[in-house]
Amino acid sequence: MTDTTRTLDLPDMVTGTRNRTRDRLLLIGGFIVVAVFAFFPIYWMLVTSVTPRDQVFSFPPRLLPATITLEYYADFFNNPALLKYLLNSFIVAGSTAVSSVAIGVYAGYSFSKFRYTGRRALMFLILSAQMFPQTLLLITLYLLFAQIGLLNSYWALILSFTSFTLPLCVWMLKGYFDTLPDELIEAAKVDGASQLTIIHRILLPIARPALISTFLFAFIRGWNDFIYALTLGGADHMTLPPGLVLTYMGEFQTSWPNLMASSLIVSLPIVVLYIFMQRYIVAGLSSGAVKG
Numbered sequence: 001m002t003d004t005t006r007t008l009d010l011p012d013m014v015t016g017t018r019n020r021t022r023d024r025l026l027l028i029g030g031f032i033v034v035a036v037f038a039f040f041p042i043y044w045m046l047v048t049s050v051t052p053r054d055q056v057f058s059f060p061p062r063l064l065p066a067t068i069t070l071e072y073y074a075d076f077f078n079n080p081a082l083l084k085y086l087l088n089s090f091i092v093a094g095s096t097a098v099s100s101v102a103i104g105v106y107a108g109y110s111f112s113k114f115r116y117t118g119r120r121a122l123m124f125l126i127l128s129a130q131m132f133p134q135t136l137l138l139i140t141l142y143l144l145f146a147q148i149g150l151l152n153s154y155w156a157l158i159l160s161f162t163s164f165t166l167p168l169c170v171w172m173l174k175g176y177f178d179t180l181p182d183e184l185i186e187a188a189k190v191d192g193a194s195q196l197t198i199i200h201r202i203l204l205p206i207a208r209p210a211l212i213s214t215f216l217f218a219f220i221r222g223w224n225d226f227i228y229a230l231t232l233g234g235a236d237h238m239t240l241p242p243g244l245v246l247t248y249m250g251e252f253q254t255s256w257p258n259l260m261a262s263s264l265i266v267s268l269p270i271v272v273l274y275i276f277m278q279r280y281i282v283a284g285l286s287s288g289a290v291k292g
Contacts, residue, residue: 049073049261056257072261082262085243089266091154092229092239093222096161100169100218101211103162108173109199113185123174129167135227145232152234160228165218172217176210177203212277220270240266 048056049072051065076082111123141160145151150159180203188198204211223239230242238246244266248259 045260045264048257049264051257053257072257073265075258076262076265079247082240082243082247085238085240086266088154088233088237088243089223089239090269092157092161092233092237093219095154095158096165096222097215097218099158099162100165101173101215103166104169104173104214105199105204105207105211107166107170109177109203111170111174112177113182123171126167126170129163134164138227138231141228142231151232152237154233154237156232157222157225157229157237157239160232161222161225162218165221169214169218172214173207173210176207180206216273216277219273223266223270 047063047065050068050070052067052069055062055066107126111119141156142151145153145156145159150156184202185198188202193202224241225239226241226245229239233239233242240262244259244262248255248262
């Protein structure tokens with residue numbers, strides 16, 4: 001009786017093993033397709049950036065260059081204008097991130113831990129700012145900054161970028177503060193701590209993961225912007241995205257190897273920041289997503 005049962009179950013076991021193997025192969029194949037789709041453009045940028053100019057448009061295309069050159073990377077660091085754009089990017093993106101986090105901390109704490117008339121309406125009003133296309137406000141901001149004398153300056157870029165990053169930064173930090181127990185704040189009040197002391201000495205050290213993830217989000221937003229940096233900054237305060245386009249792209253010819261090499265160099269600060277702050281970013285986003 002037992003041997004018969006085992007004999008009858010054997011085909012089912014074989015079928016189950018085959019199905020698991022098939023599912024595993026399909027899953028691996030899906031990951032491979034997604035990886036190729038995601039990383040092949042980066043790989044092609046790298047190949048183009050080290051390919052001599054006379055071989056860039058060879059046909060059929062080569063997945064590996066016959067000759068490797070690093071002259072395009074050297075051209076970037078030997079170009080004073082591009083180095084100026086790089087410095088401008090650090091100034092604008094860093095200032096945007098700092099201002100967004102500084103304002104977002106107080107606004108997020110207020111929305112999370114206080115109850116007052118108009119609180120919910122104000123919260124959704126801030127969030128609704130993300131619903132409007134940013135280019136729609138370009139003409140208005142251009143005229144405003146021109147009237148108050150901030151056009152073609154760092155302030156024009158920092159203020160415009162902060163106005164776009166601040167709503168989401170406020171909500172990210174509010175979500176994190178929602179996860180902190182009110183008993184912690186009440187205990188500090190019993191000990192005589194003021195609201196500023198509670199924020200600066202108690203909550204901010206605890207909220208480090210949320211602060212870092214919010215900082216990185218705002219930094220990337222200021223680092224990658226193109227249209228506002230091209231329009232509001234002027235030639236002396238232009239950042240890298242429009243600077244690279246104006247330097248290497250023209251009406252009749254585009255220097256693709258230089259543009260690819262410079263684009264990879266521009267991407268490095270974001271990659272390095274993410275690598276070093278990854279554990280804080282994951283902790284901040286996951287903790288802020290627990291409660292709304």
